[in-house]
Amino acid sequence: MDFQVVVLAGGNSKNLTPLISKDVPKPLLPVANRPVLYYVLHQLRQSNLKDLIVVVEGEDAALHVGGWISKTFVDGLHVEIAAVPEDIGTAGALRAISHHLTAKDILVVSGDLVSDVPPGAVAATHRRHDAAVTAMLCSVPVSGSLESGSSGGKDKTRKPGRYNIIGLDPCKQFLLHIATGSEIEKDSRLQKHILHAVGQMEIRSDLMDAHMYAFKRSVLQEVLDQKDTFQSLKQDIVPYLVRSQLKSEALLNGISQAEENGNEKLSSPNNQVLVSKILANASTPSFHEPYSMEPDGSAQTRKTHKCCAYIASSSSYCVRLNSIQAFMDINRDVTGEADHLLSDNIIGPSPKLGTKTTVGPHCMLGEGSEMGDKCQVKRSVIGRHCRIGSHVKIVNSVVMNHVTIGDGCIIQGSVVCSNVQLQERVVLKDCLVGAGFVVTMGNEYKGESLARKEK
């Protein structure tokens, strides 16, 4: 397939502090003991999409990520790593690597997407309709919220949040309206002329834009060039393309507005032909057609482009790791209900468990980790080479690599990053512990974020 894939892996993210640090940029944040980027790359490899550009924010992060990819995906993937400055937004990142894009169509995937939706299917939908843009939509995940919930547990009672408001045509193939971000909280404003063309629009608030898009390269590059204020794919470029789909400016290269109008006036007899065509044939196969119809086949008065949607089936798994809550959810799901995302076994090869230690279902124990006696682990992920003392209880938590946990610790609903040291009888409830932090003996924390002070 003539598809080039751009993985926007990111680098730093305020939402995820203190989980990520200089040494662990966002793409390498471990989810069930694998960097989150693994899930996307794995799916791409499964779909036989092998021509990849991984865009990372920051040079250092790019080095880390590049190192990991070359170690992990030696076979089959042709990966280029591109470093871009931080805080230039997703559109800015694409703009920066725009000259690398050569294929006819571009698939843009966010590096924090943990999903089992085959990217190949999105690409195929895009090709089938010859669309300018195809967006992958998935059902809104059940738990989790937009706010970075350091108070993880409470948020589960919330009802599913709304991430997007999406308008679809009756066949659910075309994307007619998309609202993101703060627009969702306002009254929706739907464009009448699109509604006129289609007749009816289904407005869904239970779908989420999963940040996987297929673009026609020419359209994408033109929009990037012309609209240099656009910063974000999700909030600027895709809504723009959807808005302007019936009067595409993106493809009207040379023709100035005045000329265009002149043409229309000159060809008014042709317009009459057009009018009669419209009147004669009220139901046209696609709503784009009456608009894109050319009066006599020469002067193109209007241009349209198609914006398509690929709607993932409701049973598929699709979550973005963009908040602490999402991080917890994904870790839980990947070891639990969505364990098919992991291709290999869950408990590492050589865990050493003490006597009377129980590891419940939906748990994961990394290789080389050791646990003392009478420990309990429930619905938690424990990384590699951790040393866990006796009488430790770990519930609903994520413990990363090389963590030392002293005897009698109780960890609930918390994230413990790499190289953390928890001394004896520490109690953590709904806490985030940043990399390398040391919690001294007997301390109790609840709902706090603990991190080393950056020098």
Place this chain on the structure above:
Amino acid sequence: MGAQKKGATARVSEDPEELARNPLQAILLADSFATTFRPITLERPKVLLPLVNIPMIDYTLAWLESAGVEEVFVFCCAHSKQVIDYLESSQWSSQPNFSVATIESHNSISAGDALRLIYERNVIHGDFVLISGDTVSNMLLTQALQEHKERKKKDANAIMTMVVKQSKPSPITQQSRLGTDELFMAINPVTKQLLCYEDKAEYSKGFISLDKTLIADNPSIILHNDKQDCYIDICSQEVLSLFTDNFDYQHLRRHFVKGLLVDDIMGYKIFTHEIHSSYAARIDNFRSYDTISKDIIQRWTYPFVPDVLCGSTAIKVERQGTYRASDVTLSRSAHVGSFTFIGQGTKIGNDTKISHSVVGKGCTIGSNVTIEGSYIWNNVTIEDGCQLRNAIVCDGVIMKSGAVLQPGVILSFKVVVGHQFVVPAYSKVSLLQQPTQQDSDEELEYADSTSGTGELQSEKLNGDIAPDLSETASELGTGGVGYIWSVFEGVQDEEWRHSVAPIPTDKLVKLMLDEDEEQLTQDGNVLSASGELKADSDDNGSEDENNEDSRDDYVFFEKEVEATFLRAVHENVKVDHAVLEVNALRLSYNMASVDCAGAIFYSMMKLAVESPHSSASELLKNAAEMITKWQKLLKSFLHDIDEEIEVILKFEEMCLESAKEFAALFPQVLHLLYDKEILQEDAILRWADEKEGADESDKVFLKRSEKFIQWLKEAEEEEDDD
């Protein structure tokens, strides 16, 4: 009649148990409470106007009977006597299982009034069908009724079911084929509940707005632009009492339906029932009159077609949809084209061509006449050589030889068009003069209530037509009788929209071009606006969810307060009075006293900056004077610490934005406010505490006033020590 009756009884028997429980009732509004059919409706009620030679109300009543309705209440207001007389003399007064009762009113001006009156009469005992007397349909009610009843059983708030039908408006005129304006309906696809009804999307051009709560409550909504409201409603009894409760409900859709949708206290719900293969349409304007007439001739409304409905005069249907009554005198050389109806006793002369038209009873049509797409009612005389295109010609009209009607002309009763006179396109001609006192739109809507006076006028007119009209005869050529109504300003351009004549092609082309330009400009705006908005949003962002409306409100409020304050300064208004005025503003803008304090302080400082000064120290002096003079005003809105903190924050904001000159004086002014006892030290210290955790950029002023705060803290400690 025979054939139709058979059909009716067969249908009724389809659902016997349904009917056994409760006789189905219907309310038929024989008054449209609109003026779209003027000038014709000044002399005859709309429901009695012939539609393919049969009064409209007969179509409605015939359908009601076939649909299993047993009791119909005909509400008549305008020309009520004519309606009552007609019904009494018609077949409907003597049907066995179908009773038609009339309810007369002389002072109702809207459908709302009508329903309130019917409620008072206490004649409706269960679910009923609400329909107006100008509706043509052949749908089966059984399914819709059943759905309605089942819903009602589950949810007592489901009080109405509206019948809708697929009908995509033209992409160019945004108008359905019935000539009604585009309609936007939001419907829940699962429950079929109606969520939004926007028949004149008046608010924001180019956009249709959906309330955010609708989207929050319904994960999926279908917004329809391709449905037509059939104006057939199945209602529960509560609907009538609702009209009584809300005495300001007038219009069925604009007030009642929208009112229910907006009101979430009572929680009443409206549902829709879509019909697919059957027919339902309401004659709302001249264009729908034309469209529905054609549909009837083309038999979409079967069994409600002329040859079945009036069994008494044998009407034969010939090839290509030509209907001809038995005793038509047709010249050998006359040509009657397709889809044409010729009524009883009509004579047609040599070489006359008629196509796509309806000609009523007892008309006399001369030679060499051309009639295309026109509706000629009864006893019309058309002399030789006349030409009619897309016109409506009422009873008793005389067209002298050679007269021409251009498309869209309406000739009301007994008008005489002079010899070789050309009636310009879209003219409306009547023997009655145009009512003059039509000013506002709203009144126009209900103006048919004055059709009572119209009736009087016509009666008066019958007596002394001749002398009156001879003077104005010139309006319609030599020998012509009648007034050409002038078109209201502004409506002129829109005349073609609702006319019987098809929309001229040049209009369509123009519209298309207009629309293009409009969209381009609109889109430009949209883009720039959203571009600005999103300039700083990041990918995961939804942090910035400020409600813009309230911010706008606050801006207005602030301006008002400032104006009030300036007036107080310039006119030396007493402080007490100023307090009163600001309080009044606070109430009218629904603001808190925090906002007042902020706004007043803002106005004071702004004035201080604006009054002449040459150096910072003078500015400080200005500010000091201002604060000294108006401290009472400010203090009356400072009840607690939060409000005082707001003042500090406001000042900080000003220093950053509108009055940068103060930036250097920040600590001094703060001190001043403290000295004047406008700010307590607690407020300042709490402000300092709050700022402690803020970004560096936010702490500029905190740092500047560090000394002062330090001093305050020390003072406090000393006090504590004491």
